[in-house]
Amino acid sequence: MAGKSFLETAVILDTRLAAERTYISRLRSPQIVPIVEAGQFVMVSFQDTLDPLLPRAFSVCDATGDTLSILYVAVGRGTRKISGLFPGEKLILNGPLGTGFPRMERGKNIWVAVGGSGAAIVPILSRSAGKAGSELRFFYGARSKSQLVPFEISAYTAHATDDGTAGFHGNIVDLMKLELKGAEPDMVFGCGPTPMLVSMQKEFGNRIPTYLSVETPMACGMGFCQGCPVKRSGDADYYLACKDGPVFRSTEIEFEVKP
Amino acid sequence: MAGKSFLETAVILDTRLAAERTYISRLRSPQIVPIVEAGQFVMVSFQDTLDPLLPRAFSVCDATGDTLSILYVAVGRGTRKISGLFPGEKLILNGPLGTGFPRMERGKNIWVAVGGSGAAIVPILSRSAGKAGSELRFFYGARSKSQLVPFEISAYTAHATDDGTAGFHGNIVDLMKLELKGAEPDMVFGCGPTPMLVSMQKEFGNRIPTYLSVETPMACGMGFCQGCPVKRSGDADYYLACKDGPVFRSTEIEFEVKP
């Protein structure tokens, strides 16, 4: 269940292009930063415009001091608009929202698969693993080298690209399967495109505790609209991605297969 | 009749606060500048947003070199948004549009009444009077001193304010009536709130050639929508403010009196 959250007008400190079409914006957000946990998200909306109308969900990418950052790929109206804002301009943040990844514990080994904008969680997870004393290994996939954000983290990071321009030539789950032959993590986390999550659920879900951050359309992010159902496994009922998730134990949910 | 016009993506050079809530933005607009005439206007619209949806009409305030400026009072969604743009950001200009003030001739005396955002025409009129060698006198009214833009022009300028904080205490038409006792201009121009124009039509329209720049809601500014009718005098038919105007000889038009 979601805990306390704030609606905060946050000032943009800076925005940098971190990889192809991929930006990281840092915002001053003193209320949200101290209480956010890895895997939680913020809903971002604009002042003084009806276009876009609804807030956009972004995983918190990092949170330290009074600075919160988000990482996003500029694909549509919301992200393109955020990427074009100047330092000093304002966004409205609602957060932290949702249920993040489970607490990490000292000495535990956790493997984290990320793909595309799912890489947003790398910095915040590294930071909290550092605090908790767990061991992280990142498996980071993208279509091509140019789309990989070069994070400055100490954790081991393996890359995979569809076109073979960096790291393993192929998809990230295949790479993990290879590496899993010689090791057994305590938990697996995943954040990225749905096909990646589906494949993680299938490959690891039944043998390793696997936690997946799912992405669904969301109108509110707060449990107001019932717009973000995620099928409960073995049940006709739904979870709400925004409150019960976005991170779910992979055994709890079913992905709907498009007809 | 309107002549040639351009649709031009113009870069904002700078924006300054010129009086209370009143801004002057300068834009690089090399196609429109060389052909614009005093009293013509541009339709200004935004890239990449549906809010606001329609373009906004602004009288050309000044045009020199490749730089066009507009003067506006930040009252609504369009003007507030323009005032917040940074140098380097872009607007789309469609212009020059409409029929401006009549050509000025050497040695002629012209009195110009302006009020509120109608003051936009002061710089461009001064510039073209300078070229033509006509004598301008400006009569500039506002609610209060803080709303008067201090233009750097050589022409005689009399001020009037409703609250008496600058110049004549009262409205601009009354001031002109006083001054008219000792002089007789060849033409009178007016640009400002409709009540000012109505009163000019009534006071001077029948004895001095009087040209008024009217403001009506406009959707297109180009004669596409038929949205900007102005009643022809003594006739059931309408002119279009955007093509036949916005400047009309005061004897040609009737202002509709609200019931």
Place this chain on the structure above:
Amino acid sequence: MPDMKVRIGDLELKNPLMTASGTCGYGDELKGYFDTSILGAVVSKSLTLEPKVGNEPPRVAEVACGMLNSIGLANIGVRRFMDEKIPILDELGALIIANIAAKRVEDYVSLAEMLAASKSVRGLELNLSCPNVKEGGIEFGTDVKTLSNIVKLVRKVFKKTLIVKLTPNVTRIEEFASAAEAEGADGVTVANTYVGMAIDIYTMSPKIHTVTGGLSGPAVKPITMAKVFQVSKSVSIPVIASGGIFTWQDVVEYIIAGATAVEIGTLLFTKPDAPGRLLKGIEEYMADRKIERLSSLIGGIRFDRDNVPHMNHHK
């Protein structure tokens, strides 16, 4: 502090701001964002006799100045609402209006009977207009006789304030409003969402699982404004406006058009703390213009009947 009180039937609201059904869960979710007791009323999500899981995803999609939804009346059922949510709402000081939906006429009556028994439920809003359920729902709302029948039967068992929420997807909404009035409704809500649709051109699939969904948000405001105006000229019971309110100006506009109260929906998704600001804006507007009672603004539009094409149709 100006007087913002308005009446619907026997019910006095401290101000005209209500939440719209289905846009703030059961109302209890609002408490994290503002003091819920400042609202005129909280309208619950549409309640059904049995819990409903709702439609398959995707259920929501953004469009220009609006959104499509097809939630399919997902809700916890009337029983759990009464047991779990009403006590919370009571504690928050919210004035509760329950919104109900059903596929069968009898079920509306059963729901109304159950809710009539709760002291905390001060009014009922009949959702006869959900465009996203396969049976009942919109059919009820687009047939005047069925509407009359449901209102008549519910009226018998529910003596407190009874509001009928109308669908806008009809040629002449006034006929439905008049039918509700004739059967004793205390007010009509104008309106539910508009049938709309959006397609992802890359996958060629509809953006909503049910293909069409309900359009809400600022996009619908001018259409709903015209309907509020028309309905308010056709009935003498209060009209509650619902559609695209995003600013305090929108609230005032609806009231001038003829609304007695308003419901805030989609706005809550973007600015969940908006109600306080809306109330403040209205207060300042009233103070600036020396309007002492908000009720004096209702239907205050200055217009000439002869100018309105639709008002001259039946001459």
Place this chain on the structure above:
Amino acid sequence: MPDMKVRIGDLELKNPLMTASGTCGYGDELKGYFDTSILGAVVSKSLTLEPKVGNEPPRVAEVACGMLNSIGLANIGVRRFMDEKIPILDELGALIIANIAAKRVEDYVSLAEMLAASKSVRGLELNLSCPNVKEGGIEFGTDVKTLSNIVKLVRKVFKKTLIVKLTPNVTRIEEFASAAEAEGADGVTVANTYVGMAIDIYTMSPKIHTVTGGLSGPAVKPITMAKVFQVSKSVSIPVIASGGIFTWQDVVEYIIAGATAVEIGTLLFTKPDAPGRLLKGIEEYMADRKIERLSSLIGGIRFDRDNVPHMNHHK
């Protein structure tokens, strides 16, 4: 260069882009902004037998993602259109579709006869749906029998492509489309503007002289999309989509929903040079996806009939 040709009746358009009636004067005004011959067709402002001065101002007002208009069919009359405008349009290389409106059934027939005589007029669009005139206009469009009668009589005198422009302000637009088809129309335009309204809260006056006006622009796109989809499933003649097209994606979306061609309206006010960019966007989309003929996209939406609530109503 992909094949964008589409057919409406006997008429082949080089691409599906048409201008919407009343949004580019008589079409001749476009020439300052782009080469008019790139369009599939130019639709004239609604023409009446006699010139009309139109409604009193204010006639236009902006609303969220849209605008209201109440022009009242101001136009130069069919005679002057034929004498003065057709020669200009011919010279510009535009394919001309004349749009006509009238208050009396006989006048539609007279207009159709006159325009049938012009070789340059390749098609006729009947405006049975203008919401802003006091008699006729919308009344014609909201009564199936009158619509059938007009289409039948016009069909007799006009043998070229005949299109009926429908009002969206009805419960079941499919019934009107089917009636038009039954009387021999070659296509239906879905749809004209939506009855809407806006009030200036400071003067308490409507922002449009006629109080209500017609809503157009992106705001209406999802509603019109649903209607295009529904109509295209109900008739087998081409559907022409009109409502809120602002990007090339909007054009593709309508075509996937079931439209054969589209009309561009309000967009022209903001971006009068847009048609070239729209065509380029569609071309690139087709090239990227190796779609050779645009006509193969028409109605290509992937959906499951069982999911659509409205399609199950009459089961």
